[in-house]
Amino acid sequence: MSTGLNFLIAALRCEIDALEELARTSELVADIGRLIHALQRERGLSNGLLASHGQRFAQRREAQIRECLACEEAVRAGFDALAADRRRHSVNGARLFSRIAWVLPGLDALPALRQRIGALAFDAAQATAAFAKLVAGLLAVVFEAADGATDPEISRRLVAMFNFMQGKEFAGQERACGAAAFGCGRSGAARQQQWLQLISSQEACFHTFAEFASPTLASRWLASQSPAQLAELERLRRIACSAPAGTALDAELSLYWFDCCTRRIDAMQEIEALLATELRELSRSRTAQARAELQAHEQLLSRWAEQAPANQADFFFGAPDLQAPAAASEGSTPPYGRHLERSILQLVQDQAQRLQAMEDELETVRTALTERKVVERAKGLLMAHRRLSEDEAHKMLRQTAMNQKRRLVEVAESVLAMAEFLPKDAAR
Amino acid sequence: MSTGLNFLIAALRCEIDALEELARTSELVADIGRLIHALQRERGLSNGLLASHGQRFAQRREAQIRECLACEEAVRAGFDALAADRRRHSVNGARLFSRIAWVLPGLDALPALRQRIGALAFDAAQATAAFAKLVAGLLAVVFEAADGATDPEISRRLVAMFNFMQGKEFAGQERACGAAAFGCGRSGAARQQQWLQLISSQEACFHTFAEFASPTLASRWLASQSPAQLAELERLRRIACSAPAGTALDAELSLYWFDCCTRRIDAMQEIEALLATELRELSRSRTAQARAELQAHEQLLSRWAEQAPANQADFFFGAPDLQAPAAASEGSTPPYGRHLERSILQLVQDQAQRLQAMEDELETVRTALTERKVVERAKGLLMAHRRLSEDEAHKMLRQTAMNQKRRLVEVAESVLAMAEFLPKDAAR
Numbered sequence: 001m002s003t004g005l006n007f008l009i010a011a012l013r014c015e016i017d018a019l020e021e022l023a024r025t026s027e028l029v030a031d032i033g034r035l036i037h038a039l040q041r042e043r044g045l046s047n048g049l050l051a052s053h054g055q056r057f058a059q060r061r062e063a064q065i066r067e068c069l070a071c072e073e074a075v076r077a078g079f080d081a082l083a084a085d086r087r088r089h090s091v092n093g094a095r096l097f098s099r100i101a102w103v104l105p106g107l108d109a110l111p112a113l114r115q116r117i118g119a120l121a122f123d124a125a126q127a128t129a130a131f132a133k134l135v136a137g138l139l140a141v142v143f144e145a146a147d148g149a150t151d152p153e154i155s156r157r158l159v160a161m162f163n164f165m166q167g168k169e170f171a172g173q174e175r176a177c178g179a180a181a182f183g184c185g186r187s188g189a190a191r192q193q194q195w196l197q198l199i200s201s202q203e204a205c206f207h208t209f210a211e212f213a214s215p216t217l218a219s220r221w222l223a224s225q226s227p228a229q230l231a232e233l234e235r236l237r238r239i240a241c242s243a244p245a246g247t248a249l250d251a252e253l254s255l256y257w258f259d260c261c262t263r264r265i266d267a268m269q270e271i272e273a274l275l276a277t278e279l280r281e282l283s284r285s286r287t288a289q290a291r292a293e294l295q296a297h298e299q300l301l302s303r304w305a306e307q308a309p310a311n312q313a314d315f316f317f318g319a320p321d322l323q324a325p326a327a328a329s330e331g332s333t334p335p336y337g338r339h340l341e342r343s344i345l346q347l348v349q350d351q352a353q354r355l356q357a358m359e360d361e362l363e364t365v366r367t368a369l370t371e372r373k374v375v376e377r378a379k380g381l382l383m384a385h386r387r388l389s390e391d392e393a394h395k396m397l398r399q400t401a402m403n404q405k406r407r408l409v410e411v412a413e414s415v416l417a418m419a420e421f422l423p424k425d426a427a428r
Numbered sequence: 429m430s431t432g433l434n435f436l437i438a439a440l441r442c443e444i445d446a447l448e449e450l451a452r453t454s455e456l457v458a459d460i461g462r463l464i465h466a467l468q469r470e471r472g473l474s475n476g477l478l479a480s481h482g483q484r485f486a487q488r489r490e491a492q493i494r495e496c497l498a499c500e501e502a503v504r505a506g507f508d509a510l511a512a513d514r515r516r517h518s519v520n521g522a523r524l525f526s527r528i529a530w531v532l533p534g535l536d537a538l539p540a541l542r543q544r545i546g547a548l549a550f551d552a553a554q555a556t557a558a559f560a561k562l563v564a565g566l567l568a569v570v571f572e573a574a575d576g577a578t579d580p581e582i583s584r585r586l587v588a589m590f591n592f593m594q595g596k597e598f599a600g601q602e603r604a605c606g607a608a609a610f611g612c613g614r615s616g617a618a619r620q621q622q623w624l625q626l627i628s629s630q631e632a633c634f635h636t637f638a639e640f641a642s643p644t645l646a647s648r649w650l651a652s653q654s655p656a657q658l659a660e661l662e663r664l665r666r667i668a669c670s671a672p673a674g675t676a677l678d679a680e681l682s683l684y685w686f687d688c689c690t691r692r693i694d695a696m697q698e699i700e701a702l703l704a705t706e707l708r709e710l711s712r713s714r715t716a717q718a719r720a721e722l723q724a725h726e727q728l729l730s731r732w733a734e735q736a737p738a739n740q741a742d743f744f745f746g747a748p749d750l751q752a753p754a755a756a757s758e759g760s761t762p763p764y765g766r767h768l769e770r771s772i773l774q775l776v777q778d779q780a781q782r783l784q785a786m787e788d789e790l791e792t793v794r795t796a797l798t799e800r801k802v803v804e805r806a807k808g809l810l811m812a813h814r815r816l817s818e819d820e821a822h823k824m825l826r827q828t829a830m831n832q833k834r835r836l837v838e839v840a841e842s843v844l845a846m847a848e849f850l851p852k853d854a855a856r
Contacts (some may be wrong), residue, residue, distance in 0.1 A: 002508050004532035010511045011525035018522070081432050083438045094446070095783050097439035101776045104432040109744040130745040316537040317558040348529045349818070353808050355523045361806060377788060380781050390777070 005301050008348055011355075018150045019290055021085070023283035025096075025145045028078035029158065031278035032138050033165055035071035037269050039138075040172040042068050043131035044262070046117045047176060050124045051183060065114060075138075079104070094150035099144045103137035110134070128176050135169050146295045147369050151286055152361035157279050159368050160212035164221075164275060167205030168268045174198040175261035176205060178240060182254035187243045195241055195400045200407075208368055219272055224267045232260055300344065316345070371409045378412035381419055433729045433772055434780060440722045446578045447718055449513070451711035453524075453573045454654055456506035457586065458704035460566050463499035465697050467566075468600040470496050471559035472690070474545045475604060478552045479611060493542060500535060502634035503566075507532070520576035527572045531565035538562070556604050563597050575797050579714055579790035587796050588640035590702060595633030596696045602626040603689035606668060615671045621830045629836075634762055636796055640824050645702055652695045660688055728772065746771070799837045806840035809847055 042064045048057040079100050113130055116122045122130070142165060146158035177195050181187050210218045236257050240249060375397065383391040401411045470492045476485040483763045507528050541558055549556070570593060574586035605623050609615050638646045664685050668677060803825065810821040829839045 002504070002511060002532065003536070004529040007507070007511065007525045007529035007532060011522040011529060014522035014525060041775055076430070079435070083430060083435065094439040094442040097435045097442060097781045098783055099436035099775065101432040101439060102780060104430065104435060104772060106744045108431070113745055133745060316534045317541060317561060345533060348526065352526045352530060356804065356808055359523070376784065380784055
């Protein structure tokens with residue numbers, strides 16, 4: 001027959017299992033970060049190859065593909081390790097696996113994509129879009145990992161990490177967008193809008209990152225951006241984004257822009273590596289802490305098993321006027337037994353309060369992920385009610401945001417708010 | 429190497445595991461319901477025994493204790509079965525175990541409590557408080573089970589069940605409160621306040637129950653309350669609760685009141701049994717549905733394994749102008765392969781959307797549990813900052829609610845709102 005102490009220990013084991021799971025997920029997130037970085041470089045080199053009609057970047061691209069393959073292998077191994085762990089059975093696990101199920105066909109399709117690019121059968125825009133789709137799928141896996149984290153401190157770091165990675169991807173898309181604008185020698189209103197959107201999305205991501213990262217890394221990120229580089233970036237942005245439609249742009253600036261962005265993105269990769277290290281250390285120390293607690297509780301359990309239980313009515317039901325006589329009437333029970341019982345009940349109360357506090361804090365951290373969920377939900381609604389593909393639904397939201405000069409999340413909220421006016425029978 | 433389809437299947441397995449877990453938890457909830465009902469009867473009989481100075485109810489109480497022991501055995505076996513399942517490792521699992529750890533010492537202490545009552549060493553108020561504490565601990569386990577449910581439909585039913593059980597317990601406390609008031613022949617302001625609070629808490633619970641129960645059971649509940657019985661109950665409530673302080677009450681009404689309440693509470697037990705049956709059937713059908721889906725997917729996987737993968741770049745990256753030539757250039761791939769690939773990607777998208785919709789709905793259902801969490805959080809805050817026991821913190825909140833004629837949850841919200849003004853260093 002189990003005692004309260006058995007369940008106190010069982011609860012701790014649950015926490016330790018969850019922390020170990022989280023440590024594995026964190027490793028996977030770090031591997032995904034490296035793969036995304038490699039793919040972002042491959043995207044840039046592929047664009048260069050396509051833009052130069054195969055004249056440049058061929059060799060650097062080959063080397064980059066090899067690096068991508070190595071990173072991909074690590075990520076696939078991480079996926080398989082997650083699937084092999086039969087203890088994971090939560091619905092969050094289902095969501096994480098579902099995201100992986102979505103992105104794996106994209107990884108499977110990479111060789112064919114590369115072949116097309118090598119044969120110059122794609123244009124730069126198509127190649128960029130293809131890589132962006134794959135990176136978005138990988139980021140969705142990271143998002144789910146952050147959303148499913150059950151330890152508030154680790155959850156904070158994962159939210160910081162996801163936002164940093166997403167911000168970095170927006171920076172990569174901005175690099176491509178700017179390179180195309182300068183490269184073709186002219187700026188247009190649609191591209192300017194898209195560009196400005198990429199800048200504001202980036203800023204929102206880095207803002208959230210700074211809010212949830214450790215103070216050390218938040219200031220490290222600030223320090224990593226040289227003011228001179230930032231000023232140059234902003235000057236180029238201004239030239240391209242404030243030019244009246246149809247104005248000619250200096251095509252020579254294309255490569256300069258590209259290098260300027262690349263230095264910034266490479267600096268981001270260093271921060272990302274530090275984030276991954278911090279996450280790993282945090283996971284380890286949290287697990288070690290929980291293990292130490294478990295050991296202490298197990299020692300208590302063995303002491304508990306050695307002695308006859310004292311009179312338990314007092315200590316649970318706590319009728320104060322009955323405590324003294326009851327203790328006196330049970331001469332066989334050492335006073336230390338009663339003390340032990342009390343301390344166990346105190347431990348249970350402390351644990352319950354700690355778990356409650358963890359849940360409260362987790363809830364606060366997760367609200368940082370709400371915006372993205374609102375957008376996803378609005379997309380789902382549009383897909384169901386207007387029979388759109390995911391891409392079409394996203395474009396529709398983005399276009400509306402551009403036209404109305406509102407934030408994407410605001411448009412998504414409007415879509416959800418009007419949901420009840422949509423015909424019910426069209427819903428899935 | 430795993431494919432997307434493997435993870436589609438892995439995600440489904442996670443869901444099935446979670447549903448099976450939920451089925452076990454639901455069985456436990458039903459067992460806890462039966463134990464609580466038995467304890468409520470034992471509480472009533474114990475009060476009768478104590479009030480009659482051991483002259484009445486002794487035999488009926490003995491029989492009731494035997495029934496309690498049988499119910500307790502089932503609940504303990506359910507607890508042990510949960511602990512034996514090593515796959516449960518979520519933080520919700522930790523919270524559930526922590527609640528069980530809290531309530532088990534209470535069950536262990538029952539024999540001692542019964543001995544005291546049998547020896548007439550407790551008064552009726554002490555006995556009532558002790559049973560109420562144990563029932564509250566059991567209800568906290570049910571609450572955690574409802575809060576941790578991962579299937580929205582089952583979650584709705586568990587929320588209905590928890591609220592029904594909690595409402596029934598308030599009805600039981602009202603029975604005791606009224607019996608004491610009529611029994612001692614006078615009504616006082618404090619008892620009237622407490623009584624009115626028990627009525628409004630009950631009504632709030634049954635309101636939430638009706639909102640989340642199946643329409644069948646919600647109307648069954650309405651039908652189970654005979655208008656004549658209700659009118660009689662309300663008449664007795666009016667007599668006792670509107671009497672000016674110090675007015676004499678007809679002590680003869682005590683037993684009449686008790687029987688009137690008991691008929692109502694016994695009718696509740698029938699509804700509760702129906703709730704448990706419905707919950708069991710729902711769990712079974714949801715699990716069977718998920719299993720059927722899994723089987724279909726596994727068949728798809730074996731077809732997938734039999735054939736060479738078609739050109740995957742098109743189907744993931746979907747460049748429409750490249751689809752026709754690519755299909756023509758791969759003569760070895762049957763057209764059916766391409767179709768299969770598309771249908772898998774569609775399956776993944778459907779699954780992701782279904783999981784998203786489930787999460788949204790779950791969130792909506794869980795807000796019904798928020799009020800109780802707010803009260804628990806406020807209690808925790810008071811315990812930490814003012815070094816109160818849980819009982820003291822609860823009494824303080826309830827007293828403030830009575831004095832200010834506000835709802836308990838409103839007072840709790842005020843406490844949380846002022847949290848930042850409390851000294852930081854006093855917080856745990």
